Amino acid sequence: MAEFAAHLNQGTLNAQPTIFEIVAQESMASVLRPAVIYALKVLASSNPDRWGWIWRFGDELHLCLEYILQSHYLRNFEGSISEHFYGLKRVSRTPNNNADDKLSSLQRYLSLLMLVVLPYAKLKLDQLFERLREEYVTGSLSSHPARKRLYFLHLKRIFIYLYPFLHCAWESIFLCYYMLYIFRVSGVHSPLLHIVGISLQRFTQRDIVVHNLQRSLPTVPYRQTMVKQILAIPCSVTRLLSSLLANGLPIAVFSLKFIEWWYSSDNRSTVQSVMQLPVPSPPTQPKPAQHGAQLPPHPAQCPLCKRVRTNPTALSSSGYVFCYPCIHKYLNQHGCCPVTHLPSASKQLVRLYVDIVN
Ligand SMILES: [Zn+2]
Numbered sequence: 073m074a075e076f077a078a079h080l081n082q083g084t085l086n087a088q089p090t091i092f093e094i095v096a097q098e099s100m101a102s103v104l105r106p107a108v109i110y111a112l113k114v115l116a117s118s119n120p121d122r123w124g125w126i127w128r129f130g131d132e133l134h135l136c137l138e139y140i141l142q143s144h145y146l147r148n149f150e151g152s153i154s155e156h157f158y159g160l161k162r163v164s165r166t167p168n169n170n171a172d173d174k175l176s177s178l179q180r181y182l183s184l185l186m187l188v189v190l191p192y193a194k195l196k197l198d199q200l201f202e203r204l205r206e207e208y209v210t211g212s213l214s215s216h217p218a219r220k221r222l223y224f225l226h227l228k229r230i231f232i233y234l235y236p237f238l239h240c241a242w243e244s245i246f247l248c249y250y251m252l253y254i255f256r257v258s259g260v261h262s263p264l265l266h267i268v269g270i271s272l273q274r275f276t277q278r279d280i281v282v283h284n285l286q287r288s289l290p291t292v293p294y295r296q297t298m299v300k301q302i303l304a305i306p307c308s309v310t311r312l313l314s315s316l317l318a319n320g321l322p323i324a325v326f327s328l329k330f331i332e333w334w335y336s337s338d339n340r341s342t343v344q345s346v347m348q349l350p351v352p353s354p355p356t357q358p359k360p361a362q363h364g365a366q367l368p369p370h371p372a373q374c375p376l377c378k379r380v381r382t383n384p385t386a387l388s389s390s391g392y393v394f395c396y397p398c399i400h401k402y403l404n405q406h407g408c409c410p411v412t413h414l415p416s417a418s419k420q421l422v423r424l425y426v427d428i429v430n
Pocket residue numbers: 374375376377378379381382394395398
């Protein structure tokens with residue numbers, strides 16, 4: 073809970089978070105999906121026959137995982153994972169029956185809908201738009217002019233035409249809310265939160281004390297019967313998992329953010345300078361043996377027959393180039409390079425196609 077330390081002395085007077093905290097937590101929330109998808113991709117590529125289906129249903133698996141995590145955080149910390157990491161919580165703007173600002177059950181369900189289902193639906197719409205636009209550009213969208221498909225074809229064209237405008241309007245509304253929030257005109261930074269009557273606040277000192285007290289409570293009270301202790305085991309396991317999630321997930325997300333920064337385009341030049349080794353210098357020319365074949369005066373000549381090479385073939389042990397018949401015969405007889413006398417075999421011959429013209 074070190075992330076709360078910055079707000080310990082601020083009390084409830086400055087409970088409203090700044091736009092920087094809002095943007096930071098939203099940026100962090102967007103990292104989870106690529107991380108899960110990447111992990112699934114690694115698993116699927118390790119054994120495509122067994123785990124290939126995981127990659128195909130990556131978005132749906134991420135949806136299930138995020139539902140479990142976000143519902144856990146909403147239930148225990150009154151906020152999403154990223155909001156909790158930045159010491160923020162969701163409070164109700166409409167007083168409930170207990171005259172406090174805790175979320176009602178309906179607000180908690182709507183929060184879950186906004187955090188999990190809406191991003192999934194938006195992602196699927198984006199993917200559909202990209203697919204249909206590609207089909208439209210390549211002309212394959214109208215390649216099946218059957219009458220029964222004409223209705224869907226019109227729907228697809230309307231969708232391709234309208235979706236960018238709807239997307240623009242959606243983003244513009246969010247931008248307007250950001251501006252209103254920056255200038256303190258509105259206490260809510262998101263239209264969705266506005267609709268369901270929720271705003272974000274920083275954790276207060278009291279929240280942190282209550283949270284720490286809950287964590288320090290013994291999971292199984294003393295002087296209980298064996299049956300009650302056994303029945304309390306699932307509760308203990310849940311609390312242990314909760315603790316692991318609360319402490320381990322922020323560390324994992326921080327690591328992912330660091331990796332994202334490390335491989336980002338802004339940092340690419342630095343990474344390349346560190347990761348890339350210099351190009352090694354070319355190998356030195358092997359020295360001709362004292363009693364070896366003399367090198368011809370012209371580089372196009374064969375060192376063995378002294379004529380212009382036919383079917384030029386390099387010997388990889390030394391790098392010198394000969395006619396293929398000449399060097400093949402020489403290797404079979406002597407088993408070494410004619411020029412350097414380095415031990416060589418016919419399998420080290422490499423045919424060069426420099427004289428082939430298309
Ligand atoms: Zn030759």
